[in-house]
Amino acid sequence: MTASSSGSPKAPSHSARSRTLETLRRKIVTLELAPGTSLSENELAQSLDTSRTPVRESLILLQQEALVQVFPQIGTFVSLVDIERVTQAQFIREAIECASLNDAVARVTEEDLTSLRSILAQQEVTEIEGDVEKFFALDERFHRKLLSVGGHESAWAAVTSAKAHLDRARRLSLIDTRPISTLVGQHTDIVDALASRDAATAIGALRVHLRAVFEDIERIRAAVPHLFSDGRTVRLNRRTVHTLD
Amino acid sequence: MTASSSGSPKAPSHSARSRTLETLRRKIVTLELAPGTSLSENELAQSLDTSRTPVRESLILLQQEALVQVFPQIGTFVSLVDIERVTQAQFIREAIECASLNDAVARVTEEDLTSLRSILAQQEVTEIEGDVEKFFALDERFHRKLLSVGGHESAWAAVTSAKAHLDRARRLSLIDTRPISTLVGQHTDIVDALASRDAATAIGALRVHLRAVFEDIERIRAAVPHLFSDGRTVRLNRRTVHTLD
DNA sequence: ATACAAGCACTGCCATACTAGTGTGTCAAT
DNA sequence: ATTGACACACTAGTATGGCAGTGCTTGTAT
Numbered sequence: 001m002t003a004s005s006s007g008s009p010k011a012p013s014h015s016a017r018s019r020t021l022e023t024l025r026r027k028i029v030t031l032e033l034a035p036g037t038s039l040s041e042n043e044l045a046q047s048l049d050t051s052r053t054p055v056r057e058s059l060i061l062l063q064q065e066a067l068v069q070v071f072p073q074i075g076t077f078v079s080l081v082d083i084e085r086v087t088q089a090q091f092i093r094e095a096i097e098c099a100s101l102n103d104a105v106a107r108v109t110e111e112d113l114t115s116l117r118s119i120l121a122q123q124e125v126t127e128i129e130g131d132v133e134k135f136f137a138l139d140e141r142f143h144r145k146l147l148s149v150g151g152h153e154s155a156w157a158a159v160t161s162a163k164a165h166l167d168r169a170r171r172l173s174l175i176d177t178r179p180i181s182t183l184v185g186q187h188t189d190i191v192d193a194l195a196s197r198d199a200a201t202a203i204g205a206l207r208v209h210l211r212a213v214f215e216d217i218e219r220i221r222a223a224v225p226h227l228f229s230d231g232r233t234v235r236l237n238r239r240t241v242h243t244l245d
Numbered sequence: 246m247t248a249s250s251s252g253s254p255k256a257p258s259h260s261a262r263s264r265t266l267e268t269l270r271r272k273i274v275t276l277e278l279a280p281g282t283s284l285s286e287n288e289l290a291q292s293l294d295t296s297r298t299p300v301r302e303s304l305i306l307l308q309q310e311a312l313v314q315v316f317p318q319i320g321t322f323v324s325l326v327d328i329e330r331v332t333q334a335q336f337i338r339e340a341i342e343c344a345s346l347n348d349a350v351a352r353v354t355e356e357d358l359t360s361l362r363s364i365l366a367q368q369e370v371t372e373i374e375g376d377v378e379k380f381f382a383l384d385e386r387f388h389r390k391l392l393s394v395g396g397h398e399s400a401w402a403a404v405t406s407a408k409a410h411l412d413r414a415r416r417l418s419l420i421d422t423r424p425i426s427t428l429v430g431q432h433t434d435i436v437d438a439l440a441s442r443d444a445a446t447a448i449g450a451l452r453v454h455l456r457a458v459f460e461d462i463e464r465i466r467a468a469v470p471h472l473f474s475d476g477r478t479v480r481l482n483r484r485t486v487h488t489l490d
Numbered sequence: 491a492t493a494c495a496a497g498c499a500c501t502g503c504c505a506t507a508c509t510a511g512t513g514t515g516t517c518a519a520t
Numbered sequence: 521a522t523t524g525a526c527a528c529a530c531t532a533g534t535a536t537g538g539c540a541g542t543g544c545t546t547g548t549a550t
Contacts, residue, residue, distance in 0.1 A: 015317075015503075015504095016503080016504070017503080017504090040530080040531075040532095041531080041532070042530085042531090045505095050504080050505090051504060051505045051506070052504095052505080052506080052532095053503080053504055053505065053506090054503085054504070054505095056532080056533090057302065057305055059532095060302055060305065060306070061305070061306075061309065064306065064309060070532075071512095071531090071532085072260070072511080072512095072531080072532055072533070073510075073511040073512050073530095073531055073532055073533080074511090074512060074513080074531060074532080075512095075530090075531060075532080076531090076532080084399070085399075088397070088399040088400055091341075091344070091345075091397055091400060092341060092400055092403050094344070095340040095341045095343070095344035095345075096336075096337060096340045096341070098340075098344070099336070099339070099340035099343070099344075100336075100340075152333070152336055154329070154330075154333040155333055155336060155337055158337050158403070158407070162403070260533070260534095261533075261534070262533080262534090285500080285501075285502095286501080286502070287500085287501090290535095295534080295535090296534055296535045296536070297502095297534095297535075297536080298533080298534055298535065298536090299533085299534070299535095301502080301503090304502095315502075316501085316502085316542095317501080317502055317503070317541080317542095318500095318501055318502055318503080318540075318541040318542050318543095319500095319501060319502080319541085319542060319543080320500085320501055320502080320542090321501085321502075
């Protein structure tokens with residue numbers, strides 16, 4: 001028996017588990033499943049038309065990303081937005097992306113710059129259309145491309161798990177009237193500095209951009225405190241349903 | 246129903262899964278289970294005196310850390326040492342630890358320095374005794390303490406998953422006659438620079454230290470090529486047993 | 491001796507039964 | 521009306537059965 005492998009053998013995208021996992025992760029980071037919502041293995045299995053096993057295994061993985069919290073014999077809940085945790089995720093992301101950007105300055109080509117600017121142009125369109133989901137998709141492509149310019153695209157996976165958390169907070173910002181234009185402007189600053197091979201300025205601009213999430217988060221917390229963890233003892237009801245309204 | 250939570254509710258250390266997971270991880274990073282070894286859910290369940298479920302769930306988590314590779318309907322194998330992967334893990338670790346060290350310079354106290362130097366002293370003892378396992382345990386405490394001085398102890402979890410890979414490579418170095426003294430010397434350099442609040446020097450020293458793994462790895466690969474992935478197609482036999490001899 | 495083919499033993503995946511533990515709703519006692 | 525206790529419904533954790541898919545082995549024909 002021989003097994004041909006290379007790349008990522010782990011994700012047969014047609015398996016019940018990977019489908020379940022992707023669905024759940026998407027619903028959580030897009031806030032379709034609000035923080036605090038209780039997730040029952042049985043209910044999810046029914047509604048996703050599968051059995052408990054793939055659901056359970058997905059929840060274990062989501063728990064690793066701290067997107068859900070599992071309390072044995074009690075229940076599983078979509079994690080509340082935890083500012084401590086957001087801060088930590090932001091630190092990790094900033095460390096990785098800035099380190100990569102530092103390498104990127106020496107490696108960036110004209111094609112790279114063209115490609116990055118093309119993404120920016122598309123983002124400006126979403127700004128007009130007000131399509132938040134599309135904006136996020138392009139934002140992801142932008143940052144991923146930035147990593148690959150630095151020669152560290154493989155670190156994307158690590159950024160992803162930190163990002164998942166941040167994205168929920170960032171989505172709340174955008175819902176809550178932060179103009180997309182601010183972010184696109186910051187992206188532009190980064191690309192401009194990169195174009196002039198100015199590492200310090202580029203890293204500074206990236207830092208400002210990545211830290212933008214902090215500017216809104218306290219205000220948002222004041223508006224929708226029930227979506228936030230107070231960092232101390234948390235008490236959740238089994239049948240609590242949290243909404244964005 | 247109310248659930249009291251705080252900290253890490255996820256790890257009831259007495260559960261079958263967490264026991265299984267810890268045992269397997271330990272055996273893999275200490276090379277007790279050599280890279281390439283085939284792991285059967287059934288056999289592991291028997292030998293760990295539990296059922297297939299906790300074993301399977303543990304393997305899924307280890308797969309996330311890339312410590313094992315799962316090939317559906319074929320088998321699960323302890324990952325070969327993949328230099329590409331080691332490089333990536335090193336990059337992530339370096340980014341996080343250096344960023345934290347940069348903050349640490351402004352925060353470090355005399356108690357911190359005393360505590361760090363105490364770890365160094367203990368490491369020198371293990372050097373004489375030749376106790377590799379104890380050395381690694383102290384190494385972990387050192388780096389963790391360094392993170393906490395920077396105010397980023399919570400990023401330790403992220404470092405851990407990158408570290409797991411690196412540790413296998415580093416263990417191979419130590420088995421293969423790299424003197425522990427080199428590493429302790431590098432630790433000392435870091436603490437000295439930290440003591441004089443010299444961020445640039447400290448970060449430089451940390452960088453040298455973290456990159457030491459690269460100095461040995463190619464030589465080790467030449468010595469024990471069957472423990473390494475060639476990065477291309479991998480073919481593993483179901484009953485292959487890899488050893489360190 | 492070699493080549494080939496069919497059966498077999500084994501894999502991980504998924505579904506489900508069972509267990510131990512938890513909060514809640516109900517009903518009784520006061 | 522209030523309180524308390526107890527049964528119940530529901531939880532995640534664990535165990536196990538069945539499945540489709542894979543490579544190895546063995547037997548057979550050449």
